[in-house]
Amino acid sequence: MLKLKGGLCGFCAVTLATLGFYSCNNLSNTVMGSQKVDSLVSKIEELIVEKPTLHAKWDSLRDNKLVFHIDSLNPIPIKTQKQKLKDSLRREFDKHPKHIYLTFDDGPLVGSRAIDSIARAKNIKVNAFVVGRHSTMGKYRLRDLNLYIENPLVAVYNHSYTHGFNRLQTFYRDSQKAFDDFKKNEDNIAFNSKVARLPGRNIWIYDEEKKIDIASAEPTADLLFQDGYKIFGWDVEWRLNSLTGVATVPLETVYQRIVNFMNNKSSKEPNNVVFLMHDDMFQTRQGKKLLSDLIDKLIAKGYKFEFMEDYPIKY
Ligand SMILES: [Zn+2]
Known part of the structure; x- marks a missing residue:
């Protein structure tokens, strides 16, 4: 399951969506390894409560603003989690014009x-x-x-x-x-x-x-x-x-x-x-x-x- 460390302030919620997590030092997202990796995107969407954009998700991944964890019961290496998420976002981008x-x-x-x-x-x-x-x-x-x-x-x-x-x-x-x-x-x-x-x-x-x-x-x-x-x-x-x-x-x-x-x-x-x-x-x-x-x-x-x-x- 997904957890938020620290809690999500209103300011941060907006910042997450519009600025790609800039200046949100008190917040990190915990993505548990037991999640099916392919569902990570929709789970991140739940964290970004104010109109999540594809670009905001991309920026958060690129700028290492997401924290991944390995679940001992179902260990997926962090590198794999990140790659899967990146691939998934790429596929989303490919549905839009270039x-x-x-x-x-x-x-x-x-x-x-x-x-x-x-x-x-x-x-x-x-x-x-x-x-x-x-x-x-x-x-x-x-x-x-x-x-x-x-x-x-x-x-x-x-x-x-x-x-x-x-x-x-x-x-x-x-x-x-x-x-x-x-x-x-x-x-x-x-x-x-x-x-x-x-x-x-x-x-x-x-x-x-x-x-x-x-x-x-x-x-x-x-x-x-x-x-x-x-x-x-x-x-x-x-x-x-x-x-x-x-x-x-x-x-x-x-x-x-x-x-x-x-x-x-x-x-x-x-x-x-x-x-x-x-x-x-x-x-x-x-x-x-x-x-x-x-x-x-x-x-x-x-x-x-x-x-x-x-x-x-x-x-
Ligand atoms: Zn010139």
Whole structure:
């Protein structure tokens, strides 16, 4: 049978359901080994009294907020219990839609126009993290930025004004200056909403989540978050040689990587995979064909294409 250690306060009950057990130090869940393991999910549901979500259960397992016990009469190793529970939750997630976020960084560049027209042709949502300064470089770059802004299928987000002139260590050394660079971009471009990605950094800050890859950029990310921004990194990245259109990793391989992230729930949020590409990848005929073919495979798989401002979609 199931036991609660300590008792369940009203605050915790809500916290369990909405925040995935954050800040509930006085509470632990006891799952007795004599339970049939496959029924663990429904038993956890009993513990989370206020609208349990699949994501809340997943977070509680991932963050080791559940306490498992071995029953001497019917011993099931804790590792097995956890694996069974994880598999069971995976199967639950698989009953829901899977969401893919195609994100294109560093536009407007040669290649942006192709992304704009492919999004229209396939009728899918895509996300452009743009660098305002690039719209001043070259005859057609302002045109390309405006194509994005005028296309309802393209969400346009902030990737800083200068991209730190690609000297990222220097850029992040002065966090106020880096933050001001993002604000300059905001002053110049009508963004869909306050969503940002930091140049060269796989940093996530949204809701209660925070994941930092390189600490030197954290103060800049914090300033943006305090200013109301959500900051997103990526789960899977793909690169092509921009001049030849040759992929560093074959299309089939990167497609399979996305599918594996979806199936194993190994992305930052289960059933939500953020996929990173760069605008300059799609300036050749071969590059454009690869993008088009990849999108066709994702459509055929039944994935839903989403805007980053809606991330993560939870159940
Ligand atoms: Zn970039």
